[in-house]
Amino acid sequence: MQADLQNIVEPLLKWYQKNKRELPWRKDKDSYHVWISEIMLQQTRIEAVKSYYHRFMKELPTVKSLANIDEEELLKLWEGLGYYSRARNLKKAATVVMQQYDGKMPTTYQDLIKMPGIGEYTAGAIASICFNEKVTAVDGNVLRVISRVVGSTKDVLLPETKKEIEKDLKEIMPEQSGDFNEALMELGELVCLPNGGPECEKCPLQKNCVAYEKNLTQEIPVRIKKVKRKQEEKTVFLLMTESYKIAIEKRMEKGLLSGMYQLPNGKGYYKEEEMKELLTNWNLKVKQISFLTEAKHVFTHIDWYMKCYLVMVEQENSRFLWVSQEELKEKYPLPTAFQKCMKIGK
Ligand code: SF4
Numbered sequence: 001m002q003a004d005l006q007n008i009v010e011p012l013l014k015w016y017q018k019n020k021r022e023l024p025w026r027k028d029k030d031s032y033h034v035w036i037s038e039i040m041l042q043q044t045r046i047e048a049v050k051s052y053y054h055r056f057m058k059e060l061p062t063v064k065s066l067a068n069i070d071e072e073e074l075l076k077l078w079e080g081l082g083y084y085s086r087a088r089n090l091k092k093a094a095t096v097v098m099q100q101y102d103g104k105m106p107t108t109y110q111d112l113i114k115m116p117g118i119g120e121y122t123a124g125a126i127a128s129i130c131f132n133e134k135v136t137a138v139d140g141n142v143l144r145v146i147s148r149v150v151g152s153t154k155d156v157l158l159p160e161t162k163k164e165i166e167k168d169l170k171e172i173m174p175e176q177s178g179d180f181n182e183a184l185m186e187l188g189e190l191v192c193l194p195n196g197g198p199e200c201e202k203c204p205l206q207k208n209c210v211a212y213e214k215n216l217t218q219e220i221p222v223r224i225k226k227v228k229r230k231q232e233e234k235t236v237f238l239l240m241t242e243s244y245k246i247a248i249e250k251r252m253e254k255g256l257l258s259g260m261y262q263l264p265n266g267k268g269y270y271k272e273e274e275m276k277e278l279l280t281n282w283n284l285k286v287k288q289i290s291f292l293t294e295a296k297h298v299f300t301h302i303d304w305y306m307k308c309y310l311v312m313v314e315q316e317n318s319r320f321l322w323v324s325q326e327e328l329k330e331k332y333p334l335p336t337a338f339q340k341c342m343k344i345g346k
Pocket of ligand 1: 145148149191192193198199200201203204205206209210211212217
């Protein structure tokens with residue numbers, strides 16, 4: 001079977017009308033709402049994004065409020081979502097909207113893509129969903145669905161494969177471009193699932209799908225990973241006083257998790273003697289060291305393998321910022337990686 005992509009448009013749109021989920025940012029198709037949700041969805045699944053989205057919108061209901069927020073408060077609001085440069089870019093883009101577009105979001109793909117942090121996918125999603133512009137929005141879900149439908153064994157991680165799929169979709173893009181793009185993504189989220197788990201019996205595209213016909217759903221999409229991931233071992237210290245104050249420090253202004261706070265830590269796994277030496281160098285009088293937990297955190301190109309220790313100290317010192325658990329929760333953005341080390345009772 002040769003898939004004719006034109007044939008997927010109608011069944012897909014019909015399926016979407018019946019099956020689309022009620023999502024908070026779908027209610028009004030407001031471009032600010034769609035923008036924020038799309039950036040959040042780039043790193044987290046829909047169900048998890050909902051609570052972040054509500055919290056964000058409660059604090060920052062308008063582009064203006066986003067442009068004006070203090071960066072540290074913004075990072076706190078973004079805590080747990082990871083990829084903190086995305087939060088910073090949101091603020092930068094909001095500032096551009098205030099300064100160059102009179103506080104109103106740009107309405108075309110060409111203008112949207114010039115904004116900090118808005119790439120082809122996000123510009124396409126906003127322009128099509130909110131302004132019905134006939135542009136594509138191709139994310140991982142769409143790459144998977146289309147590769148399966150046409151039976152393509154090309155590597156979906158290659159930019160040229162994405163370009164080809166964008167071109168094919170552009171040719172069949174209906175007037176309801178926003179619905180069509182969302183329908184493809186929704187089908188990828190709900191039915192044409194990754195990792196060999198598509199639920200083809202529920203799929204409106206079954207009759208048009210080469211991968212289904214040829215029993216290739218396990219093989220497609222093809223993803224050839226070339227990047228070798230870096231692995232880093234770390235010893236992380238939860239330094240605590242008798243009054244339960246915890247030591248944190250600000251990370252460098254550049255690099256991974258820049259500008260966020262962290263628990264004091266060192267590269268590699270420390271032996272007990274090495275730990276004591278390091279803690280003495282930090283001018284701390286140690287009362288007790290106990291092993292807390294091991295944790296792993298996965299970033300884009302690097303994995304951290306952490307051994308975490310609780311260190312009870314006699315008193316605070318000036319090297320670190322000493323905060324209560326409440327203050328830490330309320331005020332200081334602490335990346336999820338370090339939160340994994342905080343498995344203690346109060
Ligand atoms: S028939 Fe199966 S593999 Fe093909 S698009 Fe539908 S869910 Fe995906």
